[in-house]
Amino acid sequence: MSEFTRREFVKKATAATAITATTLPVWAIPEKRDPVKIGLIGCGGRGTGAANQSLTANADAVIWAMGDAFQDRLTSSADTLKNEQGDRAVVPMERRFVGFNAFQQVIDSGVDMVILTTPPHFRPEHLAAAVKAKKHVFCEKPMAVDGTGVRSVIESAKLAKENDTNLMSGFCWRYAPAMRATYGHLLGGSIGDIRSVFATYYTAPLWTKARKESWSDMEWQMRNWVHFDWLGGDHIVEQACHSVDKINWAMNNATPITATAIGGREMREGPESGNVFDHFGVVYEYEDGRRAQLHCRQMPFCYNDNNDYIVGSTGTCTVNSWTGSPEIVGPTPWEYTGEKPNMYQVEHNELHDAIRGNRATINDGHFMAQSTMMAILGREAAYTGQKVAYNDALNSTTHLGPSKYEFGELATPPIPEPGETKLNR
Numbered sequence: 001m002s003e004f005t006r007r008e009f010v011k012k013a014t015a016a017t018a019i020t021a022t023t024l025p026v027w028a029i030p031e032k033r034d035p036v037k038i039g040l041i042g043c044g045g046r047g048t049g050a051a052n053q054s055l056t057a058n059a060d061a062v063i064w065a066m067g068d069a070f071q072d073r074l075t076s077s078a079d080t081l082k083n084e085q086g087d088r089a090v091v092p093m094e095r096r097f098v099g100f101n102a103f104q105q106v107i108d109s110g111v112d113m114v115i116l117t118t119p120p121h122f123r124p125e126h127l128a129a130a131v132k133a134k135k136h137v138f139c140e141k142p143m144a145v146d147g148t149g150v151r152s153v154i155e156s157a158k159l160a161k162e163n164d165t166n167l168m169s170g171f172c173w174r175y176a177p178a179m180r181a182t183y184g185h186l187l188g189g190s191i192g193d194i195r196s197v198f199a200t201y202y203t204a205p206l207w208t209k210a211r212k213e214s215w216s217d218m219e220w221q222m223r224n225w226v227h228f229d230w231l232g233g234d235h236i237v238e239q240a241c242h243s244v245d246k247i248n249w250a251m252n253n254a255t256p257i258t259a260t261a262i263g264g265r266e267m268r269e270g271p272e273s274g275n276v277f278d279h280f281g282v283v284y285e286y287e288d289g290r291r292a293q294l295h296c297r298q299m300p301f302c303y304n305d306n307n308d309y310i311v312g313s314t315g316t317c318t319v320n321s322w323t324g325s326p327e328i329v330g331p332t333p334w335e336y337t338g339e340k341p342n343m344y345q346v347e348h349n350e351l352h353d354a355i356r357g358n359r360a361t362i363n364d365g366h367f368m369a370q371s372t373m374m375a376i377l378g379r380e381a382a383y384t385g386q387k388v389a390y391n392d393a394l395n396s397t398t399h400l401g402p403s404k405y406e407f408g409e410l411a412t413p414p415i416p417e418p419g420e421t422k423l424n425r
């Protein structure tokens with residue numbers, strides 16, 4: 001059978017088994033469930049975690065192939081997965097791929113599903129290839145680092161819908177039961193009409209990997225991808241996109257028309273800090289005059305906060321992302337008292353249920369593309385110092401990063417200068 005036909009068979013046969021096992025003639029019940037073959041593309045911290053969660057979600061799943069730009073990252077992920085999951089996670093050497101084309105080799109290796117967890121720069125290309133090959137996809141946030149990438153992601157999401165393949169994003173708060181209940185309450189009118197949202201993502205800086213003599217510029221930048229706008233999108237896109245996604249959720253996925261922003265580098269210095277900013281403040285403006293604001297900061301020794309402060313016409317809600325405990329104040333106070341399972345595990349439980357046909361096909365395309373684009377819009381408003389229209393940022397011709405992927409010389413991109421940096425550059 002072709003891969004797609006085989007997958008359809010797995011899905012339909014399993015659904016049939018689940019729903020009508022007692023009524024089907026014996027010949028129609030598959031003796032054993034086919035394994036769901038997973039390909040891991042980007043074998044770092046999150047990819048290894050997601051692969052682990054996928055295996056935990058589905059006893060019939062196996063890690064079939066692995067791909068990474070670097071051998072050492074792949075080997076260390078393979079060792080961790082073997083220790084944690086045993087034989088189902090052991091990938092033979094011939095299906096371990098290294099280099100810039102590893103993603104395609106994984107996709108072509110006979111997998112049913114891929115986990116896309118490289119730095120976000122590569123996501124649009126990897127997603128397009130996976131969806132074109134009719135694979136189910138779990139892809140981490142953010143989905144891209146520029147409007148060019150988001151346009152590609154929008155096309156991939158459409159194609160996944162046409163193909164009826166699953167497309168799940170790593171905007172994990174959308175899968176946290178406490179958050180689902182909270183945003184369900186808010187959008188159901190529990191604090192009246194939502195008038196504004198202010199979200200914070202104040203944290204310390206992330207890691208830095210000291211440069212080795214043997215590393216080319218390209219390797220050094222890729223191993224330190226969070227410090228380079230072309231690889232990670234800057235921290236507003238790479239980290240605070242979770243808060244942007246919750247703004248988007250509270251605004252019922254309405255598209256903002258413009259953003260204005262401030263931002264800069266107050267404390268980052270030296271080549272190891274690449275070209276990214278360390279703080280941003282963004283105001284998103286909506287068609288109906290509402291505004292939403294985002295502050296994010298990566299500075300050491302400062303006050304940390306990751307909250308969404310939502311103001312409605314009859315009450316307020318504060319959502320603490322780290323504790324997952326919302327506090328609604330108003331005429332109908334409400335508290336979340338349900339379970340708080342690991343949201344990363346919930347993602348994979350639901351994805352595997354959908355792959356097995358036990359629930360509707362998942363397609364996170366709309367919000368995952370829009371939340372990523374809103375974060376990019378905020379960054380562009382800060383980088384350029386201009387009021388930027390959402391559609392102009394989405395349709396920008398900017399494609400961050402080198403035109404060719406190869407290990408060798410690569411200058412650190414310039415630090416953006418508000419008032420000088422252009423939207424199309």
Ligand SMILES: NC(=O)c1ccc[n+]([C@@H]2O[C@H](COP(=O)([O-])OP(=O)(O)OC[C@H]3O[C@@H](n4cnc5c(N)ncnc54)[C@H](O)[C@@H]3O)[C@@H](O)[C@H]2O)c1
Pocket residue numbers: 041042043044045046047067068069070073074099100102103117118119120122140141142170171172222238239
């Ligand atoms: N949802 C969440 O809470 C959450 C948490 C952590 C990370 N993430 C996201 O997951 C992604 C990965 O983050 P991470 O923390 O695992 O980073 P990481 O550096 O640990 O892992 C990235 C891996 O991708 C590999 N890689 C780089 N370029 C590649 C390419 N072109 N082809 C194949 N492999 C390539 C790297 O060598 C590395 O092993 C990011 O988009 C990040 O924002 C999400």
